[in-house]
Structures are given as structure tokens and as C-alpha cells.
Amino acid sequence: MNKISPLASVSPKAKLGDNIEIGPFAFIDDDVEIGDGCKIHPHAMIYSYVKMGKNCQVFPGAVVGAIPQDLKYEGEVTYVEIGDNVTIRECVTINRGTKASGKCVTKIGSNTLLMSYVHVAHDCVVGNHCILVSFVGIAGETVVDDWAIVGGGAKAHQFSKIGCHAMVGGMSKINKDIPPYVLCGRDPICYSGVNIVGLRRRGFSSDVIRNIKDIYDTIYFAGYNITDGCAKVEAGFPQSEERDTILNFIRSSKRGIIRANDSHEKGEFE
Structure with a gap:
């Protein structure tokens, strides 16, 4: 049974699973799909064409599925796809994809944590079991492979790629691809060894x-x-x-x- 606050705004065109909780002043737009067991906290916003898996949480102030911040966007229908067991903390922003990229979708894998104030731009792909620490920003079409961790305040240039099991130091400026299994940081960013502990x-x-x-x-x-x-x-x-x-x-x-x-x-x- 779903628990939806009477103060929430939920479109009748949204498709909701079972055992969902939606807090006061949350906004769920048309053509949104939310899987079983999700919790949408007060003041969270989920715009059209978002498909969310099971047991996800979206915290206050998060905005999921807003149109892309790309001048090539012309109002076409594009998507955000989110896996299972994803945690989207306060004031995270996840933008939809663009037709110009050829992808039309922004993807977040399962069991991933996006900490407060993370920005995921249009057509990005974030894998499974990833952690993006607070204030990370990844520009359009960035790819973050499974199990990668990106430290707080790091910024990724458009089209960058971060390999699986990599760990990126906080405040890093990511302007080159980061290979799998490595540690990196400093300014300018550089290889600093293998992610042995991880x-x-x-x-x-x-x-x-x-x-x-x-x-x-x-x-x-x-x-x-x-x-x-x-x-x-x-x-x-x-x-x-x-x-x-x-x-x-x-x-x-x-x-x-x-x-x-x-x-x-x-x-x-x-």
C-alpha cells in the first residue's frame, strides 16, 4: 500500500509501484515510473520521462529529470533511467538526455549513491555501485564505470570517462580519462597508484x-x-x-x- 501525503503533487499519469512513500510538497510529473518500495522525501521533484527502479530514495531538494542544460536541446522527448537501490541525496540534479548526442537518455545504475549537490548532466552514464561525493559535477556524456568513487567537489569535463574501481581525489579537475583500478588526484590530475584498499x-x-x-x-x-x-x-x-x-x-x-x-x-x- 502506498503512503502519499495529501500535500504532495502526483500526476494521475504517473505509474507507481507498491509500498511507495511520497512526502509533503513532493512533485511527481506526468509519465514518471517509480518502482516498488521507493521513498520520495518532501520537496523532491521528479519530472516527466523518468523511470526509477525499486527501493530508491530521493531526498529533499533533489530535481530528477529536468530538461538538459544544452543549447542543442529542442524540446524532444528524452529520458532518465535509474536502477534499483539508488540513493539521491539533498539537492542533487539529474538532467534528461538529448537527441543531439544520439543517446537520448541519462542513466544511473543500481546500488549507487549520489551525495548532496551532485550534478549529473545530459546523457551521462553512471554505473552500478558508484559513489559520487557531495558537490561532484559531471558534464554531458561523461561515463562513470561500476564501483568508481569520485571525491567531493571533483569536476569532470564533457565526454570524460572514469574506469571501474577507480578512486578520484576530492576537488580534482578531470580533463582526461581515468583508467580502471587506479587512484588519482592532485592538480593537474595524475595517476597516483592502484586503488589497493578499494x-x-x-x-x-x-x-x-x-x-x-x-x-x-x-x-x-x-x-x-x-x-x-x-x-x-x-x-x-x-x-x-x-x-x-x-x-x-x-x-x-x-x-x-x-x-x-x-x-x-x-x-x-x-
Whole structure:
């Protein structure tokens, strides 16, 4: 049974699942779909063409599904798709996609946390199990892969890509692609080692983590350019999911990847 405040504004054209709670002064527009078990807190706003999965929470002041902040947008119908178990904290903004991008949809994966004042622009894709810390802003068509964590106040340039299991330091200026499994930060942003603590928490073995570190040592610190470093890794390391994920990411990068820090510190594996 749904619990909807009489002070909420809920369109009769919205499609609501079961056991949904909608607080006072929340706004649910036409053509919104909300899955079972969601909680829409007071003063949250969900505009048309948003599809939300199960057991999500949208906190006060959040605005989901507003039209994109893109001058190429011409009023076409575009979408926001949100997975299950997503938490959208206070004053988060998630804009719809654009036709001009060829995507028409902004996507948020399941089990993801968007902390207060995060902005997700048009046509972005945020994966599963991601955390975007308060005041993060990701510009249009940015991709954040599964399990990535982006520190508070970081800003991502349009079309940037952040690889799986990467951890980005707070206040970083992301203007290059960030490969999988890495730590990065500083100004200008640079590679600062492998996300060892995060990988351990997610069940990666010491041997796998060491192999990832050796791959990045080869790419960044063995005296090769990025292209030759990748070729050396492909020839010199046995095939593995992690090796292929790294190589595929780097080779498909359109913006180029972040560089090593100027001190050439490899970091230690313990």
C-alpha cells in the first residue's frame, strides 16, 4: 500500500509501484515510473520521462529529470533511467538526455549513491555501485564505470570517462580519462597508484592486485609512451580480465588518459 501525503503533487499519469512513500510538497510529473518500495522525501521533484527502479530514495531538494542544460536541446522527448537501490541525496540534479548526442537518455545504475549537490548532466552514464561525493559535477556524456568513487567537489569535463574501481581525489579537475583500478588526484590530475584498499574490500586477491600494479608500472614507468606500453603489457602479461579491461579502456579512450605524477612515484604494494 502506498503512503502519499495529501500535500504532495502526483500526476494521475504517473505509474507507481507498491509500498511507495511520497512526502509533503513532493512533485511527481506526468509519465514518471517509480518502482516498488521507493521513498520520495518532501520537496523532491521528479519530472516527466523518468523511470526509477525499486527501493530508491530521493531526498529533499533533489530535481530528477529536468530538461538538459544544452543549447542543442529542442524540446524532444528524452529520458532518465535509474536502477534499483539508488540513493539521491539533498539537492542533487539529474538532467534528461538529448537527441543531439544520439543517446537520448541519462542513466544511473543500481546500488549507487549520489551525495548532496551532485550534478549529473545530459546523457551521462553512471554505473552500478558508484559513489559520487557531495558537490561532484559531471558534464554531458561523461561515463562513470561500476564501483568508481569520485571525491567531493571533483569536476569532470564533457565526454570524460572514469574506469571501474577507480578512486578520484576530492576537488580534482578531470580533463582526461581515468583508467580502471587506479587512484588519482592532485592538480593537474595524475595517476597516483592502484586503488589497493578499494580492491581488497571488493574481494580482489593480492596476486591480482599486484598484477594490476605491475601492468601500470609498465605503462607509466618503464620508459614507453602509452601506446608502446600497452603493446608491451599485451605481449608480456598473461591474459586476464583485469589486463584486458585496462587495455581496452586505454585503447578506446578518445580524450587520452591521465599521466603519471611528475615525481614518478610508483607507490608501494603491501
